[in-house]
Amino acid sequence: METIRSLAGRWEVGEDGGLVSLAKAVEVEMATKDGKKHVPHASFEFECEGLEGMTLREIAQHGEGKGAELLGEYIECACSGVMACSTCHVIVDPAWIEKVGYPEVAEQDMLDLAYEPCDTSRLGCQVALRDELQGMVISIPEATHNLMDHIPFPDK
Numbered sequence: 001m002e003t004i005r006s007l008a009g010r011w012e013v014g015e016d017g018g019l020v021s022l023a024k025a026v027e028v029e030m031a032t033k034d035g036k037k038h039v040p041h042a043s044f045e046f047e048c049e050g051l052e053g054m055t056l057r058e059i060a061q062h063g064e065g066k067g068a069e070l071l072g073e074y075i076e077c078a079c080s081g082v083m084a085c086s087t088c089h090v091i092v093d094p095a096w097i098e099k100v101g102y103p104e105v106a107e108q109d110m111l112d113l114a115y116e117p118c119d120t121s122r123l124g125c126q127v128a129l130r131d132e133l134q135g136m137v138i139s140i141p142e143a144t145h146n147l148m149d150h151i152p153f154p155d156k
């Protein structure tokens, strides 16, 4: 993992140019071909923290501590926060949605394309920490739709 980080991106701020995700995807693909069975989905809880003003995406990509590392493993944030991918889709606990706030039109448009959105869905790149959000509870959907996968980049 450290080798991958040092090969691309600004490793000092936690960026890897997507290589870690790519390496994990290849690892999973190879394990599937080797006949490894899928273990039924199991959920678990973890805590993470960030500074006021940081979005969930920023914590996932640049935060410190085990919680931020786990968040980074579970929300990809493929578009780096410009509301073009929906891979940062999170579901806010209904008890917290009034404090967190509902998405604006542009965010809602992207959420409509996310994997199984619900009434309390938000994009992690649009939810910034505020003091009154201490203790906020979110869950992470079991899958994502990465709309960045459908952008036809020209061949060189």
Ligand code: FES
Residues within 6 Å of the ligand: 057, 076, 077, 078, 079, 080, 081, 082, 083, 084, 085, 086, 087, 088, 089, 110, 123, 124, 125, 126
């Ligand atoms: S990081 Fe892509 S929509 Fe939030």
